[in-house]
Amino acid sequence: MRFxxxxxxxxxxxxxxxxxxxxxxxxxxxxxWHKETEAGLSRYDCIIVPGGFSYGDYLRPGAIARFSPVxxxxxxxxxSGGYVIGICNGFQTLTEAGLLPGALMRxxxxxxxxxxxxxxxxxxxxxxxxxxxxxxxxxxxxxHHDGNYFAxxxxxxxxxxxxxxxxxxxxxxxxxxxxxxxxxxAMNIAGICNEAGNVAGMMPHPERCSEKALGNIDGKSxxxxxxxxxx
Amino acid sequence: xxxxxxxxxxxGILDPQGKAVHHSLESIGFADVKEVRQGxxxxxxxxxxxxxxxxxxxxxxxxxxxLANTVMENFKVVVE
Numbered sequence: 297m298r299f300x301x302x303x304x305x306x307x308x309x310x311x312x313x314x315x316x317x318x319x320x321x322x323x324x325x326x327x328x329w330h331k332e333t334e335a336g337l338s339r340y341d342c343i344i345v346p347g348g349f350s351y352g353d354y355l356r357p358g359a360i361a362r363f364s365p366v367x368x369x370x371x372x373x374x375x376s377g378g379y380v381i382g383i384c385n386g387f388q389t390l391t392e393a394g395l396l397p398g399a400l401m402r403x404x405x406x407x408x409x410x411x412x413x414x415x416x417x418x419x420x421x422x423x424x425x426x427x428x429x430x431x432x433x434x435x436x437x438x439x440h441h442d443g444n445y446f447a448x449x450x451x452x453x454x455x456x457x458x459x460x461x462x463x464x465x466x467x468x469x470x471x472x473x474x475x476x477x478x479x480x481x482a483m484n485i486a487g488i489c490n491e492a493g494n495v496a497g498m499m500p501h502p503e504r505c506s507e508k509a510l511g512n513i514d515g516k517s518x519x520x521x522x523x524x525x526x527x
Numbered sequence: 528x529x530x531x532x533x534x535x536x537x538x539g540i541l542d543p544q545g546k547a548v549h550h551s552l553e554s555i556g557f558a559d560v561k562e563v564r565q566g567x568x569x570x571x572x573x574x575x576x577x578x579x580x581x582x583x584x585x586x587x588x589x590x591x592x593x594l595a596n597t598v599m600e601n602f603k604v605v606v607e
Contacts, residue, residue, distance in 0.1 A: 399598040406543050
């Protein structure tokens with residue numbers, strides 16, 4: 297299959313995503329500069345919107361990237377069922393673009409948090425999580441200043457009822473409580489998907505834990521799940 | 528032709544930056560403030576030849592489209 301990794305000015309996790317998709321997972325992978333709109337995205341099986349500080353996080357994280365030329369193509373691609381996963385700044389950009397509900401606000405305690413956290417897998421029936429099991433607890437790093445997921449009550453209720461919550465911050469034993477919520481996210485939400493299940497977003501970085509040499513491969517199943525979809 | 532757009536967090540949404548400012552007010556001796564909410568002010572200077580009414584409408588559209596994330600923020604347009 298073929299992955300496309302979007303690159304905005306200020307993206308800095310594009311290389312890690314490219315490395316995992318191409319060199320670790322052995323899949324055809326290409327960078328897509330944010331101004332490229334001519335070719336369209338139909339040649340890709342999955343688009344990755346990577347982390348970083350697109351446009352310096354000016355105005356709001358992802359707020360300006362959301363209007364980059366390539367976003368129109370991504371929206372069209374997603375609306376016709378294409379698979380898109382946004383990681384960290386990518387997740388922020390997808391919420392700004394309306395491809396995912398809610399918004400990511402400044403962390404509750406105001407500090408940039410850079411550490412491993414435990415996530416409980418809530419839904420393993422999506423193209424992005426099928427290689428995990430429901431209830432599984434995984435360890436994945438976060439590195440963000442604005443990861444506090446917010447949505448109004450009705451949206452949160454829908455997310456839960458439609459099983460759109462993919463990952464929640466938890467203890468190493470799967471206890472999803474306030475104590476293990478690093479940034480104040482509503483319902484400890486760390487990752488979600490849209491109603492159709494083809495667009496996902498997560499604040500933690502699976503591309504930073506997909507290689508044995510780095511000591512943690514808990515994130516690899518995100519990529520395995522996507523690849524399995526196209527086998 | 529200047530138009531001001533104020534962007535603030537919706538009521539009820541946690542504003543940790545406002546809270547941090549509030550705490551520092553107390554510690555520097557200003558005890559009379561009950562709450563602080565922090566927002567943004569954008570000053571848009573329109574090109575000549577646009578009426579106040581149109582400028583106000585355009586500013587509102589700009590605010591709704593990009594200056595404010597309407598999931599979590601409100602905006603107010605003030606035409607000078």
